[in-house]
Amino acid sequence: MxxxxxxxxxxxxxxxxxxxxxxxxxxxxxxxxxxxxxxxxxxxxxxxxxxxxxxxxxxxxxxxxxxxxxxxxxxxxxxxxxxxxxxxxxxxxxxxxxxxxxxxxxxxxxxxxxxxxxxxxxxxxxxxxxxxxxxxxxxxxxxxxxxxxxxxxxxxxxxxxxxxxxxxxxxxxxxxxxxxxxxxxxxxxxxxxxxxxxxxxxxxxxKIKDPEAKKPEDWDDRATIPDPDDKKPDDWDKPEHIADPDATKPDDWDDEMDGEWEPPMIDNPEYKGEWSPKQIDNPAYKGAWIHPEIDNPEYKADSxxxxxxxxxxxxxxxxxxxxxxxxxxxxxxxxxxxxxxxxxxxxxxxxxxxxxxxDQDMAERDATASEKKENESDDDDEEDYMEDDDDEDKVPPIEEPDHDEL
Missing domain, CATH: 2.60.120.200 (Jelly Rolls)
Structure with missing residues (x-):
């Protein structure tokens, strides 16, 4: 079989x-x-x-x-x-x-x-x-x-x-x-x-979204809401910036020439920002509304x-x-x-x-290294040549004997 x-x-x-x-x-x-x-x-x-x-x-x-x-x-x-x-x-x-x-x-x-x-x-x-x-x-x-x-x-x-x-x-x-x-x-x-x-x-x-479907007006899709019982503390409101209490008027400040002196402003360490009530779970939350879908009348399968x-x-x-x-x-x-x-x-x-x-990359690297070495050798030879010139310049001249001594 x-x-x-x-x-x-x-x-x-x-x-x-x-x-x-x-x-x-x-x-x-x-x-x-x-x-x-x-x-x-x-x-x-x-x-x-x-x-x-x-x-x-x-x-x-x-x-x-x-x-x-x-x-x-x-x-x-x-x-x-x-x-x-x-x-x-x-x-x-x-x-x-x-x-x-x-x-x-x-x-x-x-x-x-x-x-x-x-x-x-x-x-x-x-x-x-x-x-x-x-x-x-x-x-x-x-x-x-x-x-x-x-x-x-x-x-x-x-x-x-x-x-x-x-x-x-x-x-x-x-x-x-x-x-x-x-x-x-x-x-x-x-x-x-x-x-x-x-x-x-x-x-x-x-599938397409049902054009006839609309989210109900009373549908609440907020997961959290501001706590209605939360109140702003009485001492919350503080200015964001205050005059620097440590600043002093410069000795050379001239009110007539420089205008009235005002201390620079600094961040207020007591500033708490804009107050907002804390969030709590929304008891009326119904979840995210999902738009119902219907068969698309324009869809036609094609084998x-x-x-x-x-x-x-x-x-x-x-x-x-x-x-x-x-x-x-x-x-x-x-x-x-x-x-x-x-x-x-x-x-x-x-x-x-x-x-x-x-192999090509290695040959190129070797050629580059060889060229660099030759250039360094040429530089060394040039330096030696320059040093030889310097040495020749440093050799004291031979004093010729006075003609009367001959």
Missing amino acids: KSYLFLISLFIGCIYRTSAEVYLEEKFADDSWETNWIYSKHPGKEFGKFVSTPGKFYHDADDKGIQTSQDARFYALSRKFTPFSTEGKDLVIQFTVKHEQNIDCGGGYIKVFDCSLEQEDMHGESPYRLMFGPDICGPGTKKVHVIINYKDKNVLINKDIRCKDDVYTHAYTLIIKPDNTYEVQIDGEKVESGELEADWDLLPPK NLYKQPEICAVGLDLWQVKSGTIFDDILVTDDVEYAKSALSELKAKQDGEKKMKE
């Missing part, structure tokens, strides 16, 4: 793997990307260029991505592929980002479009279906954007997902399922998940929140103050397992980058 069930599960798995598709897998392995990807020529924008490179530190020199190359630029580059619908299937968007410039402000996200995208006119207002990936600007913004376009409205996830902010390669994965659930992964590890309806304001709320009728292109549409971000391994598929397998070399890549970066 167990063998039978195993064969069935294996058969179903084979069917699934056969039907699963990879719609786009871009590794930027050769120069073909320059033909397949289209730069925007939208007027009024000064767009930056991407260059192919493994970066300043890497695991494999042949493993290249495309890097933003100009500071303070907009970037707009896109690629189209065979269109597909996500109806009844998973959608996986995955790519890697490496902010090797230690980015201070700029985007590292990707946009997903339908076939209406005019690539040479792509710009920040071009309609898109999904936007996903990291965005960093100063210490306050270090988040993963997940934006879904629903009925022509871009809706941002209502959860805060923190992105990676170091200088190494990191993989970002978004999975949207036909059961209207989602998962966000960084480096293959889940960092957030849930339901589309719960975590985006895609639909009107199920197809996940569904994208057409996906046809991906684009890098972003702004960077400091360039140097490398994008790579862009994947669009309905195969979650394939996306997972595509990250099998990520750890080795990160370790290689870290090793090379550490």
